[in-house]
Amino acid sequence: MIADSTPICARAHANIALIKYWGKRDAALNLPAVGSISITLADLYTETALTWHNAATDTATLDGQPVESKRISHVMDLIRALADTDQRAAVTSTNNFPTGAGLASSASGFAALVVSASAAAGLELSTRELSILARQGSGSAARSIEGGFVEMHRGHRADGTDAYAAPLADKDSWPLEVVVAITTRAQKAVDSTTGMTDTATRSDFFDAWVAGADGDLDAAREAIANRDFDALGALSERSCLKMHGLMLSTGDGLIYWSSATVAAIHEVRKLRAEGVPVYFTIDAGPQVKALCAPGYGAMVAERLGAVVGVEAAQLMGLGPAAHVIA
Ligand code: PMV
Numbered sequence: 138m139i140a141d142s143t144p145i146c147a148r149a150h151a152n153i154a155l156i157k158y159w160g161k162r163d164a165a166l167n168l169p170a171v172g173s174i175s176i177t178l179a180d181l182y183t184e185t186a187l188t189w190h191n192a193a194t195d196t197a198t199l200d201g202q203p204v205e206s207k208r209i210s211h212v213m214d215l216i217r218a219l220a221d222t223d224q225r226a227a228v229t230s231t232n233n234f235p236t237g238a239g240l241a242s243s244a245s246g247f248a249a250l251v252v253s254a255s256a257a258a259g260l261e262l263s264t265r266e267l268s269i270l271a272r273q274g275s276g277s278a279a280r281s282i283e284g285g286f287v288e289m290h291r292g293h294r295a296d297g298t299d300a301y302a303a304p305l306a307d308k309d310s311w312p313l314e315v316v317v318a319i320t321t322r323a324q325k326a327v328d329s330t331t332g333m334t335d336t337a338t339r340s341d342f343f344d345a346w347v348a349g350a351d352g353d354l355d356a357a358r359e360a361i362a363n364r365d366f367d368a369l370g371a372l373s374e375r376s377c378l379k380m381h382g383l384m385l386s387t388g389d390g391l392i393y394w395s396s397a398t399v400a401a402i403h404e405v406r407k408l409r410a411e412g413v414p415v416y417f418t419i420d421a422g423p424q425v426k427a428l429c430a431p432g433y434g435a436m437v438a439e440r441l442g443a444v445v446g447v448e449a450a451q452l453m454g455l456g457p458a459a460h461v462i463a
Contacts, residue, residue, distance in 0.1 A: 147250075147460065148185075149185075150248075150284070150456035151281065152177045152456075154173045154174065155175060155176060156350075156372065156376045157379075157418075159333055159383060163295070166296070171346070173289045174358070176428075177458070179457075181240060182233055182249075182456070183232050184233075186230075187228050189226050195209065195226050199232065208275070211274070212274045213254060228254075240317070240422070240424055243275035246274075249459060250274065251267050256461050264282050268280075272300060281459060282458060283458050284458040286306040308455035308457065311431075313454075313455060314428075315427065316427040316434055316437045318397075318426070318450045321424075332384065335387045339387045339388035340386045342382070346380075346383050353375075356368070357376075373416055374418065377417065381419065393422050394419070400446055401446075401447055402425065404440055405441075413436065414433055438452040
């Protein structure tokens with residue numbers, strides 16, 4: 138029993154994958170079919186306050202609205218098992234950005250949840266253990282435990298103990314800039330778990346996608362080690378297009394892009410043709426994230442902000458690991 142706990146608040150930052158994760162090797166443990174490499178973002182984050190309470194169920198709110206989520210209860214059950222308690226929790230979360238629109242809200246959300254819940258339970262977990270817990274809420278959340286450049290290992294063990302994220306490079310060691318071009322604040326129509334299952338079972342290209350992943354990861358790791366912006370940018374754009382090609386090739390064709398997404402893609406390529414070091418990436422939603430070499434973000438934000446259909450273009454740097462803030 139951890140009765141009358143004081144609230145513990147954690148902040149976790151969203152991340153964007155440069156080498157994408159899409160597809161699961163085990164649905165129950167949420168094990169990825171491929172590894173991934175991401176960067177953690179400075180200005181998009183979730184703050185989660187958690188208190189243990191004497192109610193029969195966990196309760197959760199996100200941005201003031203009640204949320205019912207089997208995944209939250211599942212992650213809380215895992216933490217309860219580690220803490221040897223059956224006490225339920227009151228979880229209060231806020232995102233400083235639109236939820237569920239392809240801006241990685243589940244990543245920052247589950248990372249903030251496991252950091253706050255484990256701290257509130259008095260558990261002293263390693264970042265690897267936190268990453269493994271976060272993964273069971275959302276695959277990309279495993280990466281938001283860490284800051285800067287992060288690699289998520291696909292792992293090979295059936296129990297998932299080798300499927301976790303680890304840091305590749307510190308955020309300050311290569312201060313890349315990211316422009317997030319928001320094209321809509323609406324929630325996406327097909328969530329990523331549904332989309333991944335559909336792709337794995339109904340795309341002819343899924344095996345090729347999995348077979349190509351390790352080569353992309355090796356090349357991206359090398360580009361980061363060498364601070365080779367053009368190599369990393371080109372690999373990122375290609376991984377994004379391969380993933381969206383895979384989505385397009387599922388049974389019903391999964392299209393996350395809007396016309397503004399396509400317009401922003403062309404603007405990024407136009408900027409590059411003008412000599413600006415910038416590459417795009419897009420997750421399971423219509424927003425475009427532009428990866429910029431240090432010093433180029435402001436002009437990219439100005440140009441993307443002027444694209445028809447782009448509602449806002451927000452410039453940010455790389456963010457830190459998830460951490461307790463109060
Ligand atoms: O783990 P999820 O359910 O948030 O899925 C993430 C999928 C992508 O954002 C499209 C790619 C990625 O690696 O983050």
